[in-house]
Amino acid sequence: MSTEKLPARSENFSEWYNQVVLRAELADYAPVRGCMVIRPYGWALWENIQQALDRRFKETGHVNAAFPLFIPMSFLEKEKEHVEGFSPELAVVTVGGGETLEEPLVVRPTSETIIGYMYSKWIRSYRDLPVLINQWGNVVRWEMRTRLFLRTLEFYWQEGHTAHATEEEALEETLRMLNVYTDFAYNEAAIPVIPGRKSETEKFAGAVQSYTIEAMMGDTRALQSGTSHFLGQNFARAFDIQYLDRNNQLQYCWTTSWGLSTRFIGAIIMTHGDDQGLILPPRLAPIQIVIVPIYRSDTEQSQVMAVATQLHKQLSARFRVKVDDRSEVTPGFKFNDWELRGVPLRIEIGPKDVEKGVLTVARRDIPGKAGKSTIHPNNLEAQFAQLLDDIHLSLLKRATQFRDEHIFDPQNYEELKEVVQHGWAFSWWCGSAECEAKVKEDTKATTRCIPLEQPAGEGRCIVCGQRATQKVYFARAY
RNA sequence: CGGGGUGUGGCGCAGAUGGAAGCGCACCGCGUUUGGGACGCGGGGGUCGGCGGUUCAAGUCCGCCCACCCCGACCA
Numbered sequence: 001m002s003t004e005k006l007p008a009r010s011e012n013f014s015e016w017y018n019q020v021v022l023r024a025e026l027a028d029y030a031p032v033r034g035c036m037v038i039r040p041y042g043w044a045l046w047e048n049i050q051q052a053l054d055r056r057f058k059e060t061g062h063v064n065a066a067f068p069l070f071i072p073m074s075f076l077e078k079e080k081e082h083v084e085g086f087s088p089e090l091a092v093v094t095v096g097g098g099e100t101l102e103e104p105l106v107v108r109p110t111s112e113t114i115i116g117y118m119y120s121k122w123i124r125s126y127r128d129l130p131v132l133i134n135q136w137g138n139v140v141r142w143e144m145r146t147r148l149f150l151r152t153l154e155f156y157w158q159e160g161h162t163a164h165a166t167e168e169e170a171l172e173e174t175l176r177m178l179n180v181y182t183d184f185a186y187n188e189a190a191i192p193v194i195p196g197r198k199s200e201t202e203k204f205a206g207a208v209q210s211y212t213i214e215a216m217m218g219d220t221r222a223l224q225s226g227t228s229h230f231l232g233q234n235f236a237r238a239f240d241i242q243y244l245d246r247n248n249q250l251q252y253c254w255t256t257s258w259g260l261s262t263r264f265i266g267a268i269i270m271t272h273g274d275d276q277g278l279i280l281p282p283r284l285a286p287i288q289i290v291i292v293p294i295y296r297s298d299t300e301q302s303q304v305m306a307v308a309t310q311l312h313k314q315l316s317a318r319f320r321v322k323v324d325d326r327s328e329v330t331p332g333f334k335f336n337d338w339e340l341r342g343v344p345l346r347i348e349i350g351p352k353d354v355e356k357g358v359l360t361v362a363r364r365d366i367p368g369k370a371g372k373s374t375i376h377p378n379n380l381e382a383q384f385a386q387l388l389d390d391i392h393l394s395l396l397k398r399a400t401q402f403r404d405e406h407i408f409d410p411q412n413y414e415e416l417k418e419v420v421q422h423g424w425a426f427s428w429w430c431g432s433a434e435c436e437a438k439v440k441e442d443t444k445a446t447t448r449c450i451p452l453e454q455p456a457g458e459g460r461c462i463v464c465g466q467r468a469t470q471k472v473y474f475a476r477a478y
Numbered sequence: 479c480g481g482g483g484u485g486u487g488g489c490g491c492a493g494a495u496g497g498a499a500g501c502g503c504a505c506c507g508c509g510u511u512u513g514g515g516a517c518g519c520g521g522g523g524g525u526c527g528g529c530g531g532u533u534c535a536a537g538u539c540c541g542c543c544c545a546c547c548c549c550g551a552c553c554a
Contacts, residue, residue, distance in 0.1 A: 332514040
């Protein structure tokens with residue numbers, strides 16, 4: 001616990017971010033460079049993310065399974081682009097039980113290869129298709145520069161891997177899961193992500209096409225928050241995933257993969273947080289309502305605690321509630337503490353409230369006195385459900401407004417260079433890697449996505465002036 | 479891997495010219511407090527990143543090594 005104020009977001013956004021993560025006790029640095037410990041509060045948030053996603057996966061027909069952490073080195077080498085993309089960041093095990101291994105094992109950076117290998121064993125007939133499997137697990141990528149949640153050597157995620165009989169079906173699956181992520185981001189996390197397609201240079205190593213949900217952080221940088229890949233027959237050919245169709249013809253499968261990681265926690269922090277700390281979206285918050293009792297004398301304490309305990313019991317049936325009964329810190333400290341931790345609603349119960357038979361409620365999304373109101377204890381569940389929904393909507397509205405205010409439509413290349421310093425540019429783009437590279441070279445901004453929703457007509461590439469049929473977002477990214 | 483920086487109680491730091499390791503916060507105890515980050519008194523805790531050297535004497539000077547942080551190249 002610390003009593004110091006956080007650095008202001010406007011002064012030093014990344015320092016604000018680090019301190020929020022550490023002080024809200026979401027995570028801590030591990031003894032190994034680039035690794036972190038996800039603490040109980042952070043893990044509880046992840047568990048809620050998992051639940052919300054897992055429910056959507058099941059609803060769309062997927063099942064969970066678990067594949068091994070170790071993958072034979074040779075597997076990675078079977079898909080050319082895949083190995084080129086991942087080999088620089090592999091952790092490799094060369095010794096086991098004191099003996100040098102016959103073949104080195106890589107610690108999975110992603111599981112397309114080993115799952116592809118298994119699929120080739122399991123799939124024989126069109127009757128076996130589609131295979132719709134998801135895995136919750138952890139992967140390792142030896143990154144050079146790391147940041148809590150946003151990029152660590154090891155991270156937790158889910159990776160879905162599906163195999164289909166036809167290209168159409170696989171493409172449909174790819175977009176279905178992109179929609180699942182979009183729906184999750186809007187309706188659980190209150191994050192207005194933009195779904196779109198990745199450029200050739202930005203796509204997943206080994207994919208035919210990659211789709212992404214891109215979110216704008218509070219400093220206007222972009223964060224890829226989830227991805228869905230159409231893998232074509234690349235991995236099916238590399239791993240011999242074949243089936244006999246109705247006409248007894250041997251065919252290669254069409255596969256997809258899609259993932260969302262603990263990085264999403266970073267997206268939540270940087271989308272909604274303010275100078276007081278975290279603001280957690282109500283549907284994912286580990287604690288939705290915190291009750292802070294206030295008292296002086298022993299008599300007051302017993303009166304107040306009686307109400308607090310009863311209220312806790314009543315509300316717990318429907319909400320995630322906590323009573324902060326710590327006696328060693330003052331109410332003022334607790335207010336700040338729970339605001340730092342982002343709890344959406346706080347109930348203050350003091351002698352005055354007990355006397356009047358009311359509750360004082362403070363909304364986390366509206367700081368200070370403005371967010372406080374007095375409510376009468378009739379139909380409490382409905383009142384709190386309404387309040388939490390209101391907070392969800394207000395967070396989404398605020399984030400959407402911020403996003404839209406920082407998306408620009410530069411009229412020429414000079415303007416583009418300027419706007420990507422403090423926002424995103426939404427511009428016509430010819431699609432060439434050269435133009436993309438030039439923007440990156442000049443501004444550090446990269447293409448984030450070609451949004452699914454495109455304006456009508458066509459224009460001129462913002463970089464080279466050639467005919468362009470699509471608009472793309474350029475932004476500096478995490 | 480290139481450029482810059484930092485290593486001293488849990489955290490943040492101070493320790494010119496070598497001469498008995500300190501401060502703030504946190505922690506423990508007691509008391510007073512408690513409606514927006516309380517206060518008093520009393521405590522516990524550090525082989526000064528590591529190894530080697532110079533010296534009567536090294537946190538301080540010299541050499542080597544290690545780790546971490548920031549900025550680049552790479553990335554969900």
